[in-house]
Amino acid sequence: MEFSGRKRKIHTSPHAEHYAHALQFYEQPPTENICLSEFETFAVDRVKLLKTVENLGLSYVKMSDDYNKKLNNEAKVLNFPYRPDSDHISHFILRLAYCQTEDLRRWFIQQEVDLFRYRFNDLGREQKLEFLHRNNLQYNAISDKEKVALKDQLISSSYGLSGVTIEHQDFYKVPFQDALDLVRARKVYLQAGYVYIPHQDIITIVLNDFRTKLSKALALTARSLPAVHSDERLQPLLNHLSHAYVGQDYSFQKNVGKISLEQIDSLSGKSYPLCMRQLHQAVRENHHLRHGGRMQYGLFLKGIGLSLEQALQFWKSEFIRGKVDADKFDKAYAYSIRHMFGKEGKRTDYTPYSCMKVILSNPPSQGDHHGCPFRHSDPELLKQKLQFYKVSPSGIEQVGESNFSLNHPNQYFIESQRVLSGGKDIKREMETPQRLQENSAGSTAAREAANASQDLAGMTDLDSIFQDP
Amino acid sequence: LETIPPLPDLLPLYYRRLFPFSQYYRWLYYGGVQKNYFQNREFSFTLKDDIYVRYQSFSSQAELEKEIQKMNPYKIDIGAVYSHKPNQHNTVKSGTFHALEKELVFDIDMTDYDDVRTCCSAADICSKCWTLMTIAIRILDRALRDDFGFQHLLWVYSGRRGVHCWVCDEAARKLSVAARSAVAEYLTLVKGGEETVKKVVLTDPIHPFIRKSLDVVEKYFTDYAHEQAILGHNKSVDKVLALVPEDILFIDFQSEKTPEKRWDLIKAKASMKKVGNPKQQYFQEEIMLQYCYPRLDVNVSKGVNHLLKSPFSVHPKTGRISVPIDLKELDKFDPFAVPTISLICEELDQPRTGEKESEDKKEKENENNATERRKIRDYKRTSLAKYVKYFDQFLDGIACTWKGELLKKSGML
Numbered sequence: 001m002e003f004s005g006r007k008r009k010i011h012t013s014p015h016a017e018h019y020a021h022a023l024q025f026y027e028q029p030p031t032e033n034i035c036l037s038e039f040e041t042f043a044v045d046r047v048k049l050l051k052t053v054e055n056l057g058l059s060y061v062k063m064s065d066d067y068n069k070k071l072n073n074e075a076k077v078l079n080f081p082y083r084p085d086s087d088h089i090s091h092f093i094l095r096l097a098y099c100q101t102e103d104l105r106r107w108f109i110q111q112e113v114d115l116f117r118y119r120f121n122d123l124g125r126e127q128k129l130e131f132l133h134r135n136n137l138q139y140n141a142i143s144d145k146e147k148v149a150l151k152d153q154l155i156s157s158s159y160g161l162s163g164v165t166i167e168h169q170d171f172y173k174v175p176f177q178d179a180l181d182l183v184r185a186r187k188v189y190l191q192a193g194y195v196y197i198p199h200q201d202i203i204t205i206v207l208n209d210f211r212t213k214l215s216k217a218l219a220l221t222a223r224s225l226p227a228v229h230s231d232e233r234l235q236p237l238l239n240h241l242s243h244a245y246v247g248q249d250y251s252f253q254k255n256v257g258k259i260s261l262e263q264i265d266s267l268s269g270k271s272y273p274l275c276m277r278q279l280h281q282a283v284r285e286n287h288h289l290r291h292g293g294r295m296q297y298g299l300f301l302k303g304i305g306l307s308l309e310q311a312l313q314f315w316k317s318e319f320i321r322g323k324v325d326a327d328k329f330d331k332a333y334a335y336s337i338r339h340m341f342g343k344e345g346k347r348t349d350y351t352p353y354s355c356m357k358v359i360l361s362n363p364p365s366q367g368d369h370h371g372c373p374f375r376h377s378d379p380e381l382l383k384q385k386l387q388f389y390k391v392s393p394s395g396i397e398q399v400g401e402s403n404f405s406l407n408h409p410n411q412y413f414i415e416s417q418r419v420l421s422g423g424k425d426i427k428r429e430m431e432t433p434q435r436l437q438e439n440s441a442g443s444t445a446a447r448e449a450a451n452a453s454q455d456l457a458g459m460t461d462l463d464s465i466f467q468d469p
Numbered sequence: 470l471e472t473i474p475p476l477p478d479l480l481p482l483y484y485r486r487l488f489p490f491s492q493y494y495r496w497l498y499y500g501g502v503q504k505n506y507f508q509n510r511e512f513s514f515t516l517k518d519d520i521y522v523r524y525q526s527f528s529s530q531a532e533l534e535k536e537i538q539k540m541n542p543y544k545i546d547i548g549a550v551y552s553h554k555p556n557q558h559n560t561v562k563s564g565t566f567h568a569l570e571k572e573l574v575f576d577i578d579m580t581d582y583d584d585v586r587t588c589c590s591a592a593d594i595c596s597k598c599w600t601l602m603t604i605a606i607r608i609l610d611r612a613l614r615d616d617f618g619f620q621h622l623l624w625v626y627s628g629r630r631g632v633h634c635w636v637c638d639e640a641a642r643k644l645s646v647a648a649r650s651a652v653a654e655y656l657t658l659v660k661g662g663e664e665t666v667k668k669v670v671l672t673d674p675i676h677p678f679i680r681k682s683l684d685v686v687e688k689y690f691t692d693y694a695h696e697q698a699i700l701g702h703n704k705s706v707d708k709v710l711a712l713v714p715e716d717i718l719f720i721d722f723q724s725e726k727t728p729e730k731r732w733d734l735i736k737a738k739a740s741m742k743k744v745g746n747p748k749q750q751y752f753q754e755e756i757m758l759q760y761c762y763p764r765l766d767v768n769v770s771k772g773v774n775h776l777l778k779s780p781f782s783v784h785p786k787t788g789r790i791s792v793p794i795d796l797k798e799l800d801k802f803d804p805f806a807v808p809t810i811s812l813i814c815e816e817l818d819q820p821r822t823g824e825k826e827s828e829d830k831k832e833k834e835n836e837n838n839a840t841e842r843r844k845i846r847d848y849k850r851t852s853l854a855k856y857v858k859y860f861d862q863f864l865d866g867i868a869c870t871w872k873g874e875l876l877k878k879s880g881m882l
Contacts, residue, residue: 156674176617177640177648184651186676193618193640278664331519364662366581366764377664 023119025135025210026217030089039093040237045080046090047241050111052078057114063121071118096228097241099221104242109218113211120203132206141170142196150189154196157189161198169199179205259305261314267304271416273409274373275358276300277389282369287322291336292362293370296353298340303352303410308341354408476785477517479810480541486847487813488537488781489857494530495864496637497547500871502878509569511548511555513776514540515785523548523776524555543785546776550642568774570643573619573636573652576769576777577605580630585760587697587705592786594630594804597696602632603799604689605763608682609634610796612656616678621867623860624794626807628784632794633777637867639874646771653770658682658762666711669758671751683754686761691732693761700728700735709735712756714749780860783810792856793863808852816851 034042052074060067081087091112098108123131147154147166154171155161179195181204182188189196197205229235259267268280279297283289289297294315301311315337316329324333338344355372364371373382498507512525514537527533537545549568551558558566579598583590588597606624613619613636623635644652658679661668671679699705713735739753769775782791788809794802848857 153677156680157676159674176651177644180647180651184654186655186678189677190616190655191618192615282663362768363660364664365660365766366584366662366668368662369664371662373664376662378661378666381664381666 023116023123023131024088025213026088026091027213029092030085032085032089034089036233039234042086042090043093043097043237043241045078045086046094049075049078049080050094050108050115053111053114053118054107062114063117068118068121094241095218095221096225096234097238099218100225100242105215105218109211109214112214113207116210117203117207120206128202132202140173142173147171150191150196153189153191154198157196158187158198158201166198172197172199172202174205178208180208259310261306261310264301264314267413270420271413273412274385274389275371276409276413278373278385279369283318287318287320288324290368290370292364292368294333294336295340296358296370298337299350299352300409300413302341302350304413308338308343311337311341352408352410356407358409476543476783476788476810477541479788479814480543480783481538482814482817483783483810484534484538484541486817487851487853489848489853489860490530490534492857492860492864493781494533496860496867500868500875502871502874505554506550509551509554511551511568511774511776512779513546513548514542515544515546516540516542524558526555526557528554543783545779545782547779548776549774571773571775573641573644573649574770574775574777575609575634575636575653575656576627576631576766577602577609577633577763578627578631578766581764581766585708587699587702592630596803596805597693599802599804600689600693600696601761601763602804603802604686604693604761605765606632606634606794606796606799607685608763609656609765611681611685612678615681616655617652621863621870623780623863624796625780625791626789626794626802626804627778628782628789628791628807629787633791635777635780639870644773646773649773650767650771653765653767656763656765657767658758659764667755667759669755669762671755671758675751682762683757686757690757690761691729694732695728697760698728699760700731706731709756712752712759713738714752790853790856792853793860795859808856813848813851813853817847819850 053071056067056070056074060070081090094108098104120128120131142150151163151166154166155163173194174197176183176190176193176195179188179197182195182197182201183190188201228238264280265284268277272280276297279289279293282293283297298311298315301314306314312334315333316326319329319333320326335344340350342350358370359372359375362370364376371377373385377385494507497510508526508528510526511523512527513521513523514525515521525536527536548555549571552565552567552569553561579586579589579594579601580591582598582601586598586601588595610622610624613622613634619636619638619641621637623637625633625635627633655678659668694700697705699709735756736753769777778791780791780793783789784791788811789804789807790810790813792807848854
């Protein structure tokens, strides 16, 4: 598909009619032969594209005018896909690279879905319908009679629907399981297990469909991976690609033992991001923390270098001051702390949560102290907190617009420590300006504390990966 | 507080003579429509000394009974139906043992309302704040039935401070994690942790679901607010005022002393607001919802493999049995009238009345079924009877769906 819009000519290729329209569900794998260098180039270019999609999704509201314009421009700069078949092939190559772990799959699916959404929205109304019909998407329109009966409900269910717009478009009755995003956000009328979707919103269902199919396909791909890896030409490239995404997960064990428990209080004042400071304070004050908070803070502590023994000591000493006696602690809480360190159950060595994870999963509810204060707190309360923690007034104003790329609480900690110890290794790289949606990250607070530009090693620069010896 | 005989003494009696095993099995067997549905179901037990064992599974009702009577669990949890027998999960090839299906469940816990109830906190409940559970059940039951189309809902008192809902429809049992979380989010209106002051924000258009939920809350709110003295003491008044837009914070409460008049004042200001700033026009509704709308724990509902306390399990701290709640009598439901294990065990010891004696004779005539019959009669002599009866009615309801399925499978439909 033409990334940049409707006026450019579609390049012809041997499979022209097959690829007349490059937007697709990627249901059939490609069958052509390509040479190894094309294999590599296609893959790398697509990763760059998906990375762009990811970054823009952090800085701008998805599908907003800014977002679309930027993505359009960036795609032109990348000049990818050069042809519809390179799009097709590169997608399937990346399936091989990103099917192996839950994290990789999740990332790949998220970016592909966003890319698909962007491309679909770029189509005209007729083209959209044509695409849906060509892909056999079954949906049933309700009768006019039913529409009239439901008119008031339909109007009050969807933002932007009026009596007039309802009259002039079809509504589709779809089982709620096929429209989860709309149900989740309560953007649509739901009755007896069916949602009533106006034609203009059909994209959400299409995306759901796409996501589900891709997810299943990746699971299948993972099973055939051993065969692929046995091809020596492919294995190194595929490994490079998947590491290009993962970046740092701050689970390194090399930090262990560098922190002592006595230091924690002062560290929390100097080098903790706001979310962790909040959690630490809650622990000290209440001598307790609920599960969500224990996970978020506990894993952070692991990431900054607390050993299992130290962690057990820390939590136990606090909980004992609360309502929990030593016995109960050993029975009820010690297990989950050991679990965090990979010493129980599945023995997974859990990695500390990134900012995205903190913000997007498990929002705090009554009685909780976890989450991201920049996302989950009242703006007023947040202001007060920042004042309390001695962020300067100008710093507080800037929390609305920041230019810093912070995406992991442990990254904040490391940077802060580095600066405070007069670090020599700070790189002065600024890539694409980043900020989290709506409120910004603890970024500005971080900047206040660290007072330097930041190390963006966590954000991938693909070229550096491929320059490895 | 009366001295309660310790649980270890009562549990054996409970499990031998009172626990309704045949109804329980009838439920989880689901008509045998799906092969091994019961056999692949995970149970977990909490035994004495806080020993917790997972991945228990049983091949028949008899085995279930035998094991429970042997272990006398303090608490029983029900988990998912897995791909293989849970008690053999270690023998299964790594990665292939996984949860397949489970009822869609909800857990409403009174502790989650601590910031908005003045009568109790933490694990305590009373008749005043129990209204919150009533409201929660009405709102969620309506939504699950009318909006989502579910029909077979079992509401259960947790035994101490909350209620659970088990949605047993086949479609519900087959829901994915994503679908469960979407349902839970659809049903969520109160958001935010300790740091959030305003937990409900409404904007136009007001979705029919919210409208209908407000209808329920409105029915109970005035009385509830009065009982909680939300607008009585200064401290709680301040909490309410924190939810009111700044420019009408100027509510002069000094002139109005009674909570009812104060709420009227708020309502009056609210109706004036409706023609003003669109962002603040629903603050009255937002207040009502923040104080009364159900707060559910999304994590409980999300996971297919999440374990939840079983109906008819005993609550170790209160001794109360987790009994099903008959929604037809919901407004009369009193958690403090729910039978405790010591009560029903006591009731068992009471001498039999005259009308039972003829049954005694019949029993002697047919020794084969003696044990069964004695057991059936046993719970009927106790306060547990009406709850088991209600459970039976619930099972009759789902049984219709099984019959349809079985006929279909045998090719007769």
